[in-house]
Amino acid sequence: MAIHILTTGATRGIGAACRAAFEARDDVLHWGAGSADGDLSTAQGADRVWQAALQRLDGRIDVLVNSAGIFEAQALDCDDWLAGWERTMAINLTASAQLCRHAVRAWQAAGTGGRIVNVASRAAHRGDSPEHWHYAASKGGMVAMTKTIARGYAGEGILAFAVCPGFTLTGMAEDYVESRGGNKLLSDIPLGRVASAEEIAEIVRFCALDAPASMTGAVLDANGASYVR
Numbered sequence: 001m002a003i004h005i006l007t008t009g010a011t012r013g014i015g016a017a018c019r020a021a022f023e024a025r026d027d028v029l030h031w032g033a034g035s036a037d038g039d040l041s042t043a044q045g046a047d048r049v050w051q052a053a054l055q056r057l058d059g060r061i062d063v064l065v066n067s068a069g070i071f072e073a074q075a076l077d078c079d080d081w082l083a084g085w086e087r088t089m090a091i092n093l094t095a096s097a098q099l100c101r102h103a104v105r106a107w108q109a110a111g112t113g114g115r116i117v118n119v120a121s122r123a124a125h126r127g128d129s130p131e132h133w134h135y136a137a138s139k140g141g142m143v144a145m146t147k148t149i150a151r152g153y154a155g156e157g158i159l160a161f162a163v164c165p166g167f168t169l170t171g172m173a174e175d176y177v178e179s180r181g182g183n184k185l186l187s188d189i190p191l192g193r194v195a196s197a198e199e200i201a202e203i204v205r206f207c208a209l210d211a212p213a214s215m216t217g218a219v220l221d222a223n224g225a226s227y228v229r
Contacts, residue, residue: 004028004062005028005061005062006065007065008066008099009067009119011034012170013197015032015067015068017198018065018204020201021201031052031057033053037049040091040095046096047102049095049099050102060110061114064103064114064115067204070087070091070092073131074133085133085134089134089138093145096145100118100149100160104153116158116161117208118162120139120143120164121164122166122221123136124136124139125227143162147162159215160216160217161215161216163204163207164223165200165222165223166195166221167189167226168197168199168200189225190226195222
């Protein structure tokens with residue numbers, strides 16, 4: 001029986017790479033949600049994505065991958081600083097929490113168990129630039145939520161993992177790397193390069209399909225040794 005997977009943020013970057021990795025498998029039925037399927041900045045957006053996924057996946061979701069996210073600079077002296085904070089939290093953390101809640105409740109009702117993979121960030125551990133308080137806080141919250149889900153529901157077969165990339169070759173990160181001096185910023189990465197989206201997608205795929213159950217609660221770093229814990 002095919003494994004049914006929902007991936008958010010699947011139209012670009014890491015999410016698109018995850019979609020390609022999953023859809024290359026014969027044993028997976030995958031649906032990748034994009035912004036057109038539900039505005040995750042709104043209270044109803046995550047609910048719409050979940051319902052759309054159920055329709056596309058024959059009423060069953062076995063694996064949830066939360067990859068949707070934004071990385072928008074917000075200067076401290078900006079008049080709409082709070083609006084930027086709330087938008088980032090809504091998309092990066094609250095929508096992910098809503099989808100996790102849908103997944104956990106569905107798996108509890110069915111008694112089947114399932115897997116959640118949350119794509120967080122290196123910023124969850126080491127913070128980010130002064131213009132990205134909101135981003136770092138949202139990803140830190142995602143890691144804490146993942147650990148809480150893992151601890152709370154492992155006995156019911158519900159597993160949760162977080163993946164924490166550093167800079168990754170996506171449009172979102174490329175613009176930021178260039179704005180911070182390009183090669184100068186890369187000197188902080190011992191590997192000498194940023195990760196590819198396909199590398200991160202491979203870690204997500206492993207967590208979603210192959211990681212042993214005892215790994216639940218794991219937070220996996222992929223940052224070229226730019227931050228080691």
